[in-house]
Structures are given as C-alpha cells and as structure tokens.
Amino acid sequence: MAPDLTVISTAVALPFAAAALSPLLYRVLGERTGYAGAVVAAASFGLLATGIGEYGTVGVPWVPALDVGIRFTVDGWGLLFALLASGIGVLVFVYSAAYMHGEEGLARYYAALLAFMGSILGVALASDLVSIFLFWELTSLCSFVLIGHYTEDDGSRYSARMAMVVTVGGGLCLLAGLLMLAAAARGALGGATFDLTAMIANDEAMRAALRESGLFVPALGLIVVAAAAKSAQVPLHFWLPNAMVAPTPVSAFLHSATMVKVGVYFLGRVRPLLMSPEWVLLVATLGLLTMTVGALLAVASTDTKELLAYSTASHLGLMVAGFGFDVVYGGEAGAFHLLNHALFKAPLFLVAGIVAHEAGSRDLDDLGGLWRELPITAAITAVAALSMAGIPPFNGFYSKELLFEATYEVAHEAGGVAWLYPAAATLASVLTVVYSVKFLALFFGERRAPVAEVHRPPLALVAPPAALAAAAAVVSVAPQLAVDAVVQGAVDATATGEAQLEVGLPTHLSPPVAMSAVAVFGGAAAYPLRERLAAGVRRGVDAPIPVRPSGWYDWIVSTAALTSVRFGSAVHNGLLRTYVGWVAAAGSLFALAGFAAAGASLGVDGVGGIGVPLAVAVVLGVATLAGVAVATASSHVSGVLTLSILGFMLAIFFILASAPDLALTQLVVETLVLLVFLLVLQRLPSFYADVRPLAVARDAGVSILVGATAFVSVLLTMPGPDTEPTSVATYYTEQAIPGGGGANVVNVILVDFRAFDTLGELLVVTIAAIAVLVLVTMRTRGEAVTEGDEEAVLDGGDSP
C-alpha cells in the first residue's frame, strides 16, 4: 500500500510552517514556545508513524523536463530516521523549554530548531536528488545558526563558521556527486531523471553506466567526502567537538542524534547503488579509523560534552564501517546502531546538560559521586552509558556485536591485512568501555562538585532523557520488538541482498562473542590506566600542524582571508581608469578569443563589394578626423567640442543610412551630453600630471584592442549587402501595422514586440539614476569620488 502524499508532505512541511510562525508564537507564548515546538514535533511523529508498513514513492512533478520532482520515498530506512528525528525532537523541545529558561534570542532558537527538524525529515524522506541536496544544505544552515546561538561569543562564532565551512563544503561535494549520478542515470535509465529510488532499483545498470563513463570512483569519492564531512569522519571530525559550544539541547539533537547521522543515513541509502570493492575499501576503512581515533580522543577528553562529541564521532564511525562491509551483518549493524546510538547518546547529552545546569561544571575532574543528589539522573546515565559501552544485555551490545560479526566474516574470507578490521573494531570497543565508564564515574565514587548543594533538576529536564533511557531499556530487553517494528524495514532498504535480522543474546562462544568479551574485560582492565592513555593521546594531539586537521583548517581559513585582503586592495584600488582599462581590455580579449575559438573567418572579400557613396565617405572621414582630434585635444573644451563633432557626424551617417530613429536618438543624446559637459567642465581639473610614455603606450594598446574588437565584431556579424532580411526582421516588418498598430517599426518593436527588453532598459536607467544619487551622497560623507564616475554612469544610462 502506497503512502499518502498529503500525510507525508504535511509531516515535512509542518515544522517549516511552525518555524516561520515561531517569532509570532514566541510573542504570544514566551518561553513556553518550546512546548509548542514539542506539539509540532509530536504531530509530525504521529503523521509519520501512521506510515509504518506503507512503503512506496509518491510525489508531484516540479521540473518535468528534467524529471525533477517533489518526491518522497517512504521505506523502513527513511522512516526510522524520520521517526527518530521527530521523536527525539519532541523530547528536545520539552527539555529546551526548561533548559533555555531566561536566555535571549529564543524566537530565533526555536525557529532554527524547527526548521532543522523539517530539513531532517526532508532528507530522510526525499527521493529526488535535488530535494535531497536542498534539505541537506538546510540542515547545515540551521546547524550554523544553532551553534552560533551565542552571537556575542567569539568561540561560538568561530565554531559555527567552522561547522559551516566543513559541512557546506561537504555539501558541495555531494552536489557534484549527485550530478554525476544524474548524468549516469541519463544513459542507464533511458532519460534524464533525478529520482534516486529509480536509480537504486536499477543499481546494476547504474553501476555499469558509471563505470563506462569513468565516473564511478569520482562519484563514490565525492559522496563519501560529503558524508564524512557531515558525519564527522576522520580527518573532518574536528568541527564536531567545537560544535559543543551550542546549547546542550542542540548538541543532543543535532550533534548526536540527527544531523551528524545524515551522512551515515545517506551512505546507507546509496549503499545498494554503489556497493563495490572500492566502496568496501574506502568506507569500511574510513569508518573503523574514525571509530578508533574518536574513541582515543574521547578517552583523552576532560569535558563532559567533549567526551560525548568524540564518542559520537567514534560511533558514527561504527555505523559507517557497518555500511562499508559487503556482508549482511554490516548493513544490519549500521541500521540497528543508528537507532541504538540515538537512544543512548541523546540522553547522555541531556544528562550532561543537567549536570552542567545543577552542579555548575562540565569538567570531568571536578565531578563525582553525584548519585546521592541526582539518583534518577544517575539511573538514566547507567542505562545509557552501559549501552554505549556495549555491555550485554544493553541495546548497544547487539549492534556492536553485528559489526564484530561483519568484520570477522570479511577478515575470515579475505585474510591477510583484512584482519586489521576486527582488530581495529575490538581496540575501539575497548576504548569505548573506558570512556563510557569514565562518564559514568560522574555519578559514582567519591563526591566532588564545585557547588556545595546540587539541586534536583525540574521534571522537564529529567523526563526527556528518562523517556529515551526507558526506550533504550525496552530495546535492550526485547530487541526483536524494535527489529520487527521498524529496523527490519531499514535493514531491507539498505541491504544489498536478502537480509533477515535476528538479534538476541549469544548462546554459544563464537569469535565475535570472544571479541565482545575482550572489549568488555579489556576495557575494565584498561580503565585504571586511563590517565596515562589520555596523556599519551594529548601528546599526539599537541603535535605540530601536519597531523592536526583543525590546524589545517585554521591555516586554510587564515591564508584565504589574508590573500583576499591583498587581492582586494590590488584589484580594487579606487582608480576608475584602472577599472575601465581592465574591463575593456579583458572584455575585448575574451570576445576576440571567442571569435578565434569559434573559428570565425573574416570575410574581407565581401566588404570590398559594398559601394560607398561619396557623402558617406565624407561624413565618416570627418568623424575619423574628429576622433583623432579628441585624443590630441589640448584642452577640455576643444576635446568636448571635437567629441561632439564626432557624434553629430555619426548622426548624419545614420540619416544617410536611412535610420531616422537612430539618427534622432544620436542627435538628442549628443546635445544632452554636450550640455552636461558644459555643466561639469569647470569642475574638471585642467591639468592631471606629466604624461608617462609607458601609460600612454598602455592606454593606446587598450584602445587599439577595443577598436579591433569592435571592427572584427561588426565585420563578422554584419550580413552581406545582398542577403535577404532574416525571418525575424521580416516578421517584425510585416507585423508592425496589423500586430502593433504602428508604422514605425523601431518604435513598435520597442514598446510592443520587445517591450520586456525596454522594461529592462528602463530599470537600467533607473539604477543609473539611483547610483548617481548614492555616489553623490557618499561623496558628501567624505568618500573620494572622481568626476569621471558620474560621467561614466550618465553615459551608461544614455545608450538606448
């Protein structure tokens, strides 16, 4: 049964509509806007939940010629992600209402959060490459606004910019990759299409088409880079810990449960399409590397949110690695861990927020033994942290076990270097246990806190993580329940073949079970050594720039900024004549190069055939003389007068060439220009500077170049004397009286046939007038503007 388009599009559009209304809502509801946001999220969740089991694609066309559409594909994978985003969204909005108490800029905060939720739902459900890209970039934009929530804070702005540069840069890679897919689909699917679902359905043909055009590896690489930037994979992971300057609900929502999973989500989505040896090598290696590096950095962290950020990167690596392996277990691990990770990481972030709020510190060294004052929070943390560590029977164990099975199977088949896969997975899991216990130690052991008395948090702060921990507990006790409800659908959508997910506690000892045992006991054994481990990691992190990706980022950004400043002052030096010279020379060169590239040949022989009447020759001769006189004029007055002679000669030429309209225009404009010159003449300086020969040569060169371009263009575009008028010209001439009701063809074209062009020209004239106004206004503010500016704009506005 196909899903209902109205239901799906309402679920996606609802958060956007609420985001647009949120300033209004905030004015009415004040800080209770958070609860309104929760209602919106719950409504989207409810609408989507009705779609469980009704899988299919629905949509309306947008650009039918390119087969671009507003299309939604509802399948288990998209629905799992969308339900997670809206479900956690409900809790985050409730939590925000309490956590953001007394903060500024809440209207913007809720608007961004709602728009973000809508974009995530869009990414999860969109089936069209164009809409996927749009929603993808929207998530980056909302994330930018939310990370930079404290706009006064330098660190906040720096982090927001960093997240923006990395994720939007990744987004551009995605765009390129998606366009490659679309190009391949044109051949493979018989026609232009942007429908990802159709591409996945014909994955064999798509792969063949991509390989044939040599785009397979570039497309794969670009999509993986995009996903890695979004999902904080090594070496693009550095923005995620910095993003923790955002308010804690944002960290919980965007940077653990949803946005960072967009990359993982999309890898899962295109996995059936791009599965190949290259995919396995690239994605699985990337995932396991991130898993290990992230875990190492998490162990070295001293800040609660930083620890959770690195652990998020590590777990994202686990999912990416799962999707990287071409075995059934791999896809299952990725899909199931998406759910499990959201269920344990979101509450952990919310707990970190509670601790920061109530105990006044985020420093792991300052905190301990808080279970006495925060018993419920401690219980929540226990469930979530043990799940994160992958201790059986908590839910994180099941998906991690699936990854172990995948790595083992791959290594067993391939042998040799492939044994590094299970080794890396086990090592990362050992470290995971260490940092999970480290986080849990906030609540146990000796009591340490910077404040004497830790208050009980309000219900709105405790209820959301409690609900998530309860969900994690349910999945832990009855994993098959979750699998049947939605995860199996997700596994089907991301699997390359048939997959039937069966989870449960292991009943006999197998190599993967042994890996889990090593992880748990190894972690327990390594826990006492964590300080030495952390010191070692920090020494590595403090190494010089080459091994620190964030150092690279800083270097690139600062270098780019410096270069821009230098480039700007070199190009934008404030001298109008320089600009005119560059523009004229560059334009002429491009035009000439264009002619040369098009292979145009100069029809010199055709020119000789035109008989030139004596009158025309005389007029043009005088015009040429006047032109020479302008350049050599000794004073402004004589220059202006000779220029007018040139103009009037042209007008006479137009009359001789039977173009009365042009002649009239030329005459009138010439008169006006002469009058304007008279107005400004006395303001022009009478003496500029001694003429430098080099400058004269340069100017002469530019002039000759422009003249040559004009000459060549006329020669090339002019029809021969005997050619018939083109069909357009004939049409205008014939239709002028019956169609436009005027005998003056030029005027009828201007005001009727091509009235839209005239409208555009009028806008140009208006803009010129406004520009002059602005220039003159700025001049009185002390900006140096030469007289030439005004002349240039005036002349620009005059030409019809």
Add this chain to the structure above:
Amino acid sequence: MRTTARVTVPIVLVVSVSLFLQGHNLPGGGFIGGVLTAAAFVLIYVAHDLDYLESGVLGRQVESGTSVFEHRTVTAYRRTLLAGLVIVLGSGFAGILAGDPFLTQGYVHLEGVPIYHEVELASALAFDLGVYLVVVGSLLTIVSVVSGE
C-alpha cells in the same frame, strides 16, 4: 544665452512632445522625446541655475540652504521617475487582467474625433508614456544632482 534659452526651450519642449506622440508611426518615441525634454531642462540649468525653475517660472519662494537631495525639483524628478516605472509596470499588468500575457499591447481606432477625424489609440502609448517619464525623471535627477555639487 538666456535669451536664446527663452526662445528655444519652448520650441524644444513642443518638439519633444510631438516626437513622443508621433512615435508610433513616424520617427520618435518615448525615449527620444524624453531625452529631448531633459535637454530642454538642462538648457535652462546652463542658462540660469537650479532654483530658476521654482523662483522664475513657478514664482515660488526657494528655501535656501537645503541640500540638493531635498531640493523640491529633485524630489519632483524622482517622483516622475517613480511614476514612469509605475505606469510601465501597470500597463504591463493591465494586459494580465485582460487575460493576455505580461506586456501585451493592443490598439483601437477612434473615428469621428473632432479636428483629427481619426485617432489611433494604442495601449503601447501608455507604455511609451512610462518610458518617457522614466527617461525624463532619471536624466534630470542625475543632471541636477551632479550639477548641484
């Protein structure tokens, strides 16, 4: 110079209006007419000054000391420019109201009008009037602001 201006400006203005009106069938049109009208005004500026239009022609008191941007004639020119744009766009949208595409033009022949006997009324004239006003308004804004400096 002033004497010449006194004689020529009215002639130039009449010619410009006739150029504008006959533009549909004979050489001329809103653009040329507009530029010519602007030229007539510039002639006045060259012969007299910015305040002459107000003090000499309309007989109003001129407030001295205001900057050129608040000058009453400059404001009037800006309004002319604006009115021209409105007319252009309005004549374009009028076609939409009649169910035609944007900027569609039509014309009717009116017969039996006194003196002229037969007058052709084209909706393009409204468009051209807009062109005329925009050209006059923008050129005079530019010229008066520049000359005011």
